[in-house]
Amino acid sequence: MSITFRKALCLLILGLSLSTPALAQSQTASANSPEVKELAVALERIRVAEGVGDRFQLGLALYSAGAIQARRVPPKGALENLEKSLAIFEELDAKTEQVRALTAMGTAYDNARQRPLAIKTFEKALVLAEQLGDKKLTASVFNGLAGAHVELGDFEVGLEYYERARLLSEETKDLATLHQVLNNIGRVYTSLSRYAEGLEYFHKSLKIYEELGSVDRRSLANKLQNIALIYRRQGQHDQALAYARRSLALFEEAGDKFGVANLQNNIGVIHKARASYAEALEYFQKALAGYESLNAIPGIARAWNNLGDTYRLQGRYDESLQALQKGLRIREQNDRNALALSLNNLGRLYQEQGKYAEMLEVSRRAAKISEELNDTEELWTAQDKVGRALLALGQPDEARASFLGAISTLEAMRRNVAGGEQQQQSFLENRLSPWLGMVDLLVGQGKHLEALTFAEQSKARVLLDTLQSGRANIRQSWSKEERQEDEQHRQRLTALNSKLTAEMRRDKPDAARVAELKAELQEARLEYEDFETRLHLAHPKLKAQRAEAPLIKADEIAALLPDASTAVLEYVVGEKQTYLFVATKATDVRVYTLPIKRDELVKQTEDFRQQLARRNLGFRVSSAKLYELLLKPAEAQLRGKTNLIIAPDHTLWDLPFQALMRGANRFLIEDAAIAYAPSLTVLREMRKRHNSTEIAPASLLALGNPAVGDDTLKRAAVALRDGKLEPLPEAEQEVKALGRLYGTANSKVYIGADAREDRVKSEASRARILHFATHGILNNASPMYSHLALAGGGPGEDGLLEAWELMQLDLKADLAVLSACETARGRIGAGEGMIGLSWAMFIAGVPSIVVSQWKVESAGTRDLMVDFHRSLIAPKSKQTKTQALRQAALKLMKNPATSHPFYWAGFVLVGEGE
Numbered sequence: 001m002s003i004t005f006r007k008a009l010c011l012l013i014l015g016l017s018l019s020t021p022a023l024a025q026s027q028t029a030s031a032n033s034p035e036v037k038e039l040a041v042a043l044e045r046i047r048v049a050e051g052v053g054d055r056f057q058l059g060l061a062l063y064s065a066g067a068i069q070a071r072r073v074p075p076k077g078a079l080e081n082l083e084k085s086l087a088i089f090e091e092l093d094a095k096t097e098q099v100r101a102l103t104a105m106g107t108a109y110d111n112a113r114q115r116p117l118a119i120k121t122f123e124k125a126l127v128l129a130e131q132l133g134d135k136k137l138t139a140s141v142f143n144g145l146a147g148a149h150v151e152l153g154d155f156e157v158g159l160e161y162y163e164r165a166r167l168l169s170e171e172t173k174d175l176a177t178l179h180q181v182l183n184n185i186g187r188v189y190t191s192l193s194r195y196a197e198g199l200e201y202f203h204k205s206l207k208i209y210e211e212l213g214s215v216d217r218r219s220l221a222n223k224l225q226n227i228a229l230i231y232r233r234q235g236q237h238d239q240a241l242a243y244a245r246r247s248l249a250l251f252e253e254a255g256d257k258f259g260v261a262n263l264q265n266n267i268g269v270i271h272k273a274r275a276s277y278a279e280a281l282e283y284f285q286k287a288l289a290g291y292e293s294l295n296a297i298p299g300i301a302r303a304w305n306n307l308g309d310t311y312r313l314q315g316r317y318d319e320s321l322q323a324l325q326k327g328l329r330i331r332e333q334n335d336r337n338a339l340a341l342s343l344n345n346l347g348r349l350y351q352e353q354g355k356y357a358e359m360l361e362v363s364r365r366a367a368k369i370s371e372e373l374n375d376t377e378e379l380w381t382a383q384d385k386v387g388r389a390l391l392a393l394g395q396p397d398e399a400r401a402s403f404l405g406a407i408s409t410l411e412a413m414r415r416n417v418a419g420g421e422q423q424q425q426s427f428l429e430n431r432l433s434p435w436l437g438m439v440d441l442l443v444g445q446g447k448h449l450e451a452l453t454f455a456e457q458s459k460a461r462v463l464l465d466t467l468q469s470g471r472a473n474i475r476q477s478w479s480k481e482e483r484q485e486d487e488q489h490r491q492r493l494t495a496l497n498s499k500l501t502a503e504m505r506r507d508k509p510d511a512a513r514v515a516e517l518k519a520e521l522q523e524a525r526l527e528y529e530d531f532e533t534r535l536h537l538a539h540p541k542l543k544a545q546r547a548e549a550p551l552i553k554a555d556e557i558a559a560l561l562p563d564a565s566t567a568v569l570e571y572v573v574g575e576k577q578t579y580l581f582v583a584t585k586a587t588d589v590r591v592y593t594l595p596i597k598r599d600e601l602v603k604q605t606e607d608f609r610q611q612l613a614r615r616n617l618g619f620r621v622s623s624a625k626l627y628e629l630l631l632k633p634a635e636a637q638l639r640g641k642t643n644l645i646i647a648p649d650h651t652l653w654d655l656p657f658q659a660l661m662r663g664a665n666r667f668l669i670e671d672a673a674i675a676y677a678p679s680l681t682v683l684r685e686m687r688k689r690h691n692s693t694e695i696a697p698a699s700l701l702a703l704g705n706p707a708v709g710d711d712t713l714k715r716a717a718v719a720l721r722d723g724k725l726e727p728l729p730e731a732e733q734e735v736k737a738l739g740r741l742y743g744t745a746n747s748k749v750y751i752g753a754d755a756r757e758d759r760v761k762s763e764a765s766r767a768r769i770l771h772f773a774t775h776g777i778l779n780n781a782s783p784m785y786s787h788l789a790l791a792g793g794g795p796g797e798d799g800l801l802e803a804w805e806l807m808q809l810d811l812k813a814d815l816a817v818l819s820a821c822e823t824a825r826g827r828i829g830a831g832e833g834m835i836g837l838s839w840a841m842f843i844a845g846v847p848s849i850v851v852s853q854w855k856v857e858s859a860g861t862r863d864l865m866v867d868f869h870r871s872l873i874a875p876k877s878k879q880t881k882t883q884a885l886r887q888a889a890l891k892l893m894k895n896p897a898t899s900h901p902f903y904w905a906g907f908v909l910v911g912e913g914e
Contacts, residue, residue, distance in 0.1 A: 036255075039068045059088035063101050070108035073258060073296060078108040099129045099137050106144045110151065113334070118148040139168035139177050143184065150188055153337070153373045159188055179208040183223055193376040194416045195230050202227050221250035221259055225266065232270055233377065234417055235429050241270050242526050258299070261290030265302055272310050273430070280310050301330035302338065309345045312352065320349050340370040340378040347385040360389035380409040384434045387441075396441050403441065406434035407457075432458050436574055443579060448591045449554055452581045455572045456552055459647070459679035489528040493798075496521040525785060552681040557583050560683060562914070566643040568680060569634070573598055573650035582634045584641065592633040602651040604629075609654050613854035615902045620661060627660040627668070635662075643882065644672045645913065647679050656853055658889070659905040669889055669905070673882040675913030678842070686847040686912045700747040701767035704728070704735030706755035706774050706791040706799065730858040731773035734819065737866045738771060741873065757790045757797040764809060770816040770846070773865070776837070786837050788818065807840040815881060816841050817850040819865050819907075838910050847912040848881055853905075860903040864888045882913035 045061035066081030082105045089097040102125035109118035122145035129138040146161035162185045169178035186201030206223050214220070228243035244267050251259030268283030284307045291299030308323030328342040343366035350359035367382035369375075387402035410431055417427045435458035442451035500517040503509050552560075560568060561584065570581040578594040578601060596604075608626055611619040630652075631638065638644075646657055653676075658669035668674070677683040705728045732751050739749035748767075750759060755774070764770055775789040777800075785802050792799040818837055841849045850868070867888035871879050879887065885907065892904035 035068060035071075039065060042068060055088055056092060056094065059085045059092070059094070059097060059101075062088070063097065063104065066101070066108070067104040070104045070111065073111045075108040075111045079105060079112075082108060095128055095132055096134065096137065099125050099132070099134070099141065102128070103137075103141050103144055106141075106148065110144070110148050115148050115152045119145065119152075122148060135168045135172045136174045136177065139165045139172070139174060139181070142168065143177060143181050147184060150184075150191075151337070155188055155192060155374055159185065162188070175208050175212050179205045179212065180219075182208065183226065187226060190226065190230055190233075192374060193233070193413045195234055195413075196416050199227065199230050202230070217250045217254035218256050218259060221247045221254065221256070221263075224250070225259075225263060228266065228270075232266075232273065234427050235273075237270055237274050238522075239526055239530060241267065242523070244270060257290055258294055258296055261287045261294070261296070261299055261303075264290065265299070265306060268306055268310075272306065272313070275313075277310055277314050281307065284310065297330060298335045298338070301327040301335055301342070303327075304330070305338075305342050305345060309348070312345070312349045317349065317353060321346075324349060336369065337373060337375075340366040340373070340375055340382060343369070344378055344381045344385065347382070347389075351385065351388060354392075356389045356392040359385060360393065363389060376409050376413055380406040380413070380431070380434065383409065384437060387434065387437050391437065391441055391444075396445060399441055400438070403434045403437045407438070410434065428458075436572065439572055439579060440574065443591050443593065448581065449589045451579075451591060452570065452583075452589050453552075455570060455579070455581065456679050456681050458572075459649070459682075485531060489524070489531055492524050493521070493528060495798075496524055552684050554589070556684055557589070557680060558585065560645065560680060560687075561585050562643075565641055566645065567638055567641040568645045568647070570647040570680060571630075571649045571652050573601060573652065578630075578649075580630065580634060582637050584637060587637055590634070590637060594629055594633065596629060598650065605651045605655045609656065609853065612656060612659060612901045612905060615900055617900075619659075619901065623659060623661040623667075626655070627662050630655075630657075631660065631662070631668070642672050643880075643913075644668075644674045645677055645680075645683070646674060647677045647683075654853065656901070656905045656908065658886075658908070659901040667893070667901070667905075669886055670893075673880070673886040673913070674908070675882040676908055676910045678910075683912065686842075687914075699767050700738060700742040700749075700769045700771060701760075701763055702735040702738050702747065702749045702771040702773070703755035703760065703790060704749070704751050704771075704773035705732035706751075706789060707753040728774065728858055730862040731819070734773045734862040734865050735771065737862075738869055741866070741869055742769075753791050755791050757792065757799050757801050760790065760801055761805075761809065764813070765811055768812075768814050770811070770813050771819065771865075771869075772817065773819040773862075776818060776852070788837070803837045803840040806837065807843045809844045811841075811845040813846050815848045815850070816846045817865065817868075818852070819850075819856075819861055842911065849910050850881075850885065850907055851910060852907050854902075856906045857903060860892060860898050861907075863898075864892055864904065864907065867891055880914050882909050885909050 042061055042065035046058065046065060049055075049058035049061050062081045062085035066078045066085060069075050069078035069081065072078070082101050086098060086101040086105070089095075089101055102121055106118045106122040106125060109115070109121055122141055125141045126138065126145065129141050142161045142165035146158045146165060149155075149161065150158035162181055165181045166178065166185070169175075169181055182201050182205035186198045186205060189195070189198035189201060202223055206220075206227075209220060209223065224243045224247040228240045228247060231237075231243060232240035244263055248260065248263035248267065251263055264283045265287035268280045268287060271277075271280035271283060284303050288300065288303035288307070290296075291303055304323050304327035308320045308325075308327060311317075311320035311323060324342065324346050328339075328346060331339045331342050343362045347359045347363040347366065350356070350362065363382050363385035366378060367386055370378040370382055383402050383406035387399040387406065390396075390399035390402060410428070414427055435454050438454040439451050442448075442454065496517060500514070500521060503513055503517060557568065560566075564585045567582060567584045572579040572581070575598050578596055578598075580592040580594055581589055582592070583589045604622065604626060608619065608622040610616075611622055644657075648655065658667065658674050660668045662668055662671070735749050735751060739747045748763065750756070772788050772790075777787050777789065785804065787800040787802040790799050790801055818841075838849045838851045865888070868885050871884035871887050872881065889904040889907070892898045898904065
């Protein structure tokens with residue numbers, strides 16, 4: 001539980017109370033809710049005041065009842081009570097009370113979707129408030145007036161009024177209004193896809209809310225819900241789900257049925273984004289039932305729209321069309337602000353059905369509406385769908401304009417993502433369609449080089465930003481409090497990691513305890529990531545500039561090719577086909593269309609990788625089949641090429657190209673050295689950075705066989721470097737041999753209890769070559785928590801060097817070797833590449849990384865690594881890193897005991913191979 005959230009809950013438990021105006025999002029509540037009780041008290045006060053004939057008290061009672069009803073959707077009974085109270089206040093010339101009544105009436109009109117009347121009423125209230133010179137009342141009126149303008153799509157006017165409300169609230173120290181205003185500003189920025197600013201205002205609002213000591217569950221729930229929305233839109237689904245669940249619990253406590261339905265809907269959207277369609281449908285059905293019980297028309301449309309889109313994703317097209325049309329009909333009459341979303345979902349359905357004329361019609365409508373409302377999230381989607389439809393209908397010039405519009409919209413949105421590299425990398429994952437559309441279009445027109453530039457523009461953008469702009473050292477400007485909170489988070493992570501590791505090492509781990517610790521650890525990780533995001537918001541001057549990346553040009557591609565024996569290959573995996581771009585010194589860029597759907601390519605790639613990882617002897621058929629598919633079409637252009645630079649895409653990051661068979665019993669690696677790159681542009685920037693960076697002398701920092709297990713653990717006969725954390729005697733031999741190769745003057749080798757995590761953090765920045773021979777643990781669900789297992793040592797270190805910690809180091813090494821299991825793997829982030837240990841090393845500054853694609857065998861790995869380093873540093877050797885790795889692999893291949901690709905094909909070089 002985060003510090004922020006824990007404090008808020010403590011305040012709730014203590015039962016502190018503060019009466020503050022609620023956001024205009026509430027709905028009929030349960031009979032036991034505080035709101036219902038307050039309304040009952042107000043109605044009783046009306047009866048009493050009428051009985052005694054006290055006009056002023058009657059006006060106050062009518063106002064109280066009306067103000068509560070005004071916050072409901074719809075605001076049933078509010079206007080009748082408020083008009084009566086206003087008449088009484090006018091009769092008594094009670095101007096302050098008139099302002100309050102008019103403000104509540106404006107809220108009622110707003111929630112009744114009568115926005116022009118709401119604005120007119122707020123403006124009347126504003127005139128009176130300013131005449132009175134009451135700045136607190138004026139701020140409250142500005143807040144309501146701003147909201148009505150925002151609902152009409154007048155964001156600029158709305159923000160201007162919110163800013164006036166903010167200034168007055170700060171001047172009068174009216175925190176009760178201020179936290180609402182800040183929250184509302186955050187909502188506007190979220191609507192405008194300015195996520196960093198939105199999140200900043202939400203956290204400011206939350207901080208003031210805590211200072212007030214409020215127990216308004218609904219207000220807190222709304223803030224958490226808003227934060228969840230930003231994380232979801234940025235593709236950070238774990239964070240989004242954590243905040244949404246907290247918000248749901250608070251709405252349930254408050255008895256707010258409308259809030260509960262909203263959160264059920266929002267949680268369903270998160271599950272849909274994660275392809276958990278059964279869970280998504282369950283939440284959408286619950287939300288629909290809740291909305292229908294309240295006759296909440298916009299909510300009903302929202303639920304039908306989400307149900308329809310989920311049915312589409314499941315291939316249930318008839319049900320999808322029926323549900324989407326239900327939602328669309330409601331929104332056409334009642335909710336123009338969300339109309340583009342319904343139209344875009346209908347466009348997606350028509351696209352999958354091949355109904356391009358219908359797709360074009362609804363997508364153009366969506367584009368027009370979203371542009372008028374400045375809804376960039378729906379605008380880029382509509383622009384992309386218009387482009388897709390036009391391309392299918394044979395209108396490539398018009399399609400190009402639409403794709404470029406979508407790309408321009410997305411580039412503007414990308415610059416407003418909240419957080420650092422780790423938070424930014426997920427943003428484009430589900431938004432690459434416009435770039436892929438341009439690739440389809442340009443390949444069809446025979447414009448191969450231009451198609452490659454758009455393929456490049458869709459890849460490794462966060463990594464490229466970091467390479468170009470450098471990394472901000474955010475810790476330099478931390479306050480004392482921020483340093484303390486950072487230390488608290490790290491200590492908690494360390495403690496939980498240590499407890500979990502200890503439990504897992506027991507002969508019979510307690511399954512319930514393991515599950516409990518894993519849940520606590522996941523919560524602690526999410527809280528630390530949230531803290532990091534807030535730090536980036538608090539220190540905007542340290543944020544790297546995300547200028548337009550200068551994409552690689554034809555002459556620069558040629559510069560990547562040292563000689564005529566080298567070729568670069570870049571893949572783009574589309575939904576229905578894959579493209580292979582090939583460039584050599586002798587030829588222009590050529591493209592080959594590979595006729596395989598993405599899903600089938602994923603299956604074939606993973607089946608082959610698993611065959612090799614399990615030492616299956618039947619791998620040759622799969623190997624030859626994948627070669628025929630992925631490389632055979634370009635065989636003539638690749639003839640005689642002995643050095644290949646491959647920029648994979650999507651599932652191909654998991655494919656060991658070196659083990660593909662191009663003929664009877666002949667592997668690709670027998671004819672060519674192979675290096676992998678996130679993109680050609682990134683490779684160019686890596687070389688620039690490498691050439692301009694002062695590199696340490698040929699010094700080695702190597703750690704092997706750390707003392708991570710209990711001394712009584714039995715040594716395995718064949719020790720795979722996996723998650724069991726058993727001793728690795730071959731790894732110890734490996735690093736000792738490297739120490740002898742490099743010499744004592746040029747190396748530091750640590751083994752056993754000396755191979756400590758704190759040593760890496762303190763000494764790695766001074767080494768030219770880093771080598772880790774240890775256990776590597778892959779975390780598929782959260783790849784930035786994949787780790788290398790080391791000895792603990794040092795205060796606050798748990799011995800688990802995780803990817804996010806690697807990313808924070810400032811390294812100047814020329815090469816890092818992660819001689820452990822599955823260090824090449826992680827989560828394939830569409831566009832960004834393989835997110836995990838290797839990505840973290842790139843961010844930290846290392847241009848060349850040797851990593852593994854499966855759980856490797858310890859003795860074979862020892863021999864391969866020693867031979868690799870020997871070839872690399874031999875006095876008369878002029879071999880590149882890729883050639884040295886190839887020679888080491890070939891030596892293992894020729895040994896009958898290690899001839900299976902399991903032993904020699906698992907390690908690959910990613911990055912600069914020269």
